[in-house]
Amino acid sequence: MSTSLWFDNPRSLIQNELRNFLRGGSNWDRSDWNMARSRRLSGVFPPVNIYDNGEGFRIRAEMPGVDKESFDISCKNDQIVIRGERKLEDVEQEANFHRREREGGQFRRAVSIPQPINPDKVIAEYKQGILDIFAPRAEEAKPKKIEVR
Amino acid sequence: MTRTVNDETSELQVHQKEELQSSEGTREGVYFKPNVDIFESDEALMVVADLPGTAAEDVEIDLRDNMLTLTGIVDTGWGDNWQPLYTEYRSGHFTRQFRLGQQIDQSKITAEMTDGVLRLKLPKAEHSVPRKIEVTTS
Numbered sequence: 469m470s471t472s473l474w475f476d477n478p479r480s481l482i483q484n485e486l487r488n489f490l491r492g493g494s495n496w497d498r499s500d501w502n503m504a505r506s507r508r509l510s511g512v513f514p515p516v517n518i519y520d521n522g523e524g525f526r527i528r529a530e531m532p533g534v535d536k537e538s539f540d541i542s543c544k545n546d547q548i549v550i551r552g553e554r555k556l557e558d559v560e561q562e563a564n565f566h567r568r569e570r571e572g573g574q575f576r577r578a579v580s581i582p583q584p585i586n587p588d589k590v591i592a593e594y595k596q597g598i599l600d601i602f603a604p605r606a607e608e609a610k611p612k613k614i615e616v617r
Numbered sequence: 618m619t620r621t622v623n624d625e626t627s628e629l630q631v632h633q634k635e636e637l638q639s640s641e642g643t644r645e646g647v648y649f650k651p652n653v654d655i656f657e658s659d660e661a662l663m664v665v666a667d668l669p670g671t672a673a674e675d676v677e678i679d680l681r682d683n684m685l686t687l688t689g690i691v692d693t694g695w696g697d698n699w700q701p702l703y704t705e706y707r708s709g710h711f712t713r714q715f716r717l718g719q720q721i722d723q724s725k726i727t728a729e730m731t732d733g734v735l736r737l738k739l740p741k742a743e744h745s746v747p748r749k750i751e752v753t754t755s
Contacts, residue, residue: 513629515706519699526699530669530706532733554629559656563663569652570667573629582702597669597733 513575514550514599522611524604525581532597533570539594541601543587548601550577583609634706647709651689655715659747662719662739668711669733676735678728680721687735688712720744 514529533554540551556572559565584606592601635650654665668676668689677688689711720742729736 511631511705513631515631516703517701517705517708518703519696520702521699525702526696530733532667532669534732536732556654560658563656563658566655566657568654568656570654570665571629571652573627575629594732596672597667 512577513573514577516577516579518579518581524602525583525585527579527581527599527601527603529577529599530597531575531599534594534597534599536594539592539599541590541592543585543590543603545584545587545606546581548579548581548585548590548603550579550599550601551575585609636707636709637712646693647707648712649707649709651687651711651713653713657719660740662717662721662741664715664735664737664739666711666713666735666737667733668730668735670708671711671730671733671735673730676728676730678726678737680717680723680726680739683717683721685715685717685739686712687714687737689735 514531516527516529519526519528527548529550531552531554533556534552535555538552538555542549551574553574554572556570581603585603586606590601590603592599594600632652637648637650651666651668653667654663656663664685664687666687666689668687668691670691671689672692675690675692677686677690679686679688691708691710693708717739719739721739722742725740727738
C-alpha cells in the first residue's frame, strides 16, 4: 500500500510489483510498467515533508478538513503510521454543483524515519489543516559531545 | 489485469498542487491553486476551499464587479531552524479567482474557517432568488 520513493518500505513495494507482474503473466507490457511507475511517483496520501533540527524530526502534511478524532497515529522505532479519514460534509440534495474538486476518503501512510526515534515522546498536533508531528531522536541516535582532556 | 493496490475507491489519492504564475499574487512568494467545491442552492452560492496552513485572519475575500478573489496567506516562516530532509509537497500561499454569474447580496456574505477549510456563503441578491407565488383559495 505504501508506494513512495524511498521513505516507505522498499520490500513491500517490490513484493507488490512482483505480485502484479505474476498475476498479469504475459500481459505485462510497457503500459503496465508506466502505470506502476506513475503510481509510485504519485505516492500515497498524505504527501509529507520531513525536517530535522538535530534534536529530532518534524513530519508535516497538508490535510485540511480532517476530523481530529479520526486520526490514528502510531509509531515504532523508526516508523510513524498515519491513519484517518477525511469526510466531506453532506450537501443538500437539491444543491447544484458547479465545481467539485475536493475529495474525501480514507488514508494510511507509513513514514520511515532515517534514524531511531523515541516513540514515547512523539507529539502530534493538527492545526489549520496541517498535521505536524515531532519525533525526537532516540538517545542513542543523538550526537554525543566528547570532551577533550 | 486486476490490481490490489489502490483499488479501493474510497482511498484518498495524491494530487500535486498546481502552482500559479507569480504575477497572479500581490505578495511575494509562491502561490498555489486551492481545490474548491462550488455549489448553488435557491438562496445562495457556497464556495468551499482547501487552504491548509491559513489562519482565519489571513484569508482575504474580495468581491467586486462579480469577480470573486480568494487569497490565503500561509505562514512559511515557522521552519527557519529546520533543515528539510525530504520534500513531497511545496508550501506557499493560495489564491484563486472566479467570475460569478449571479448578483450577490454583499451585506450578507459569511465566511468561516475550520481546520484549513474556508466555507464562504454568498447569498443571492433578492431579485435573483426564484420567487414562489402562493396561490390562495378564497
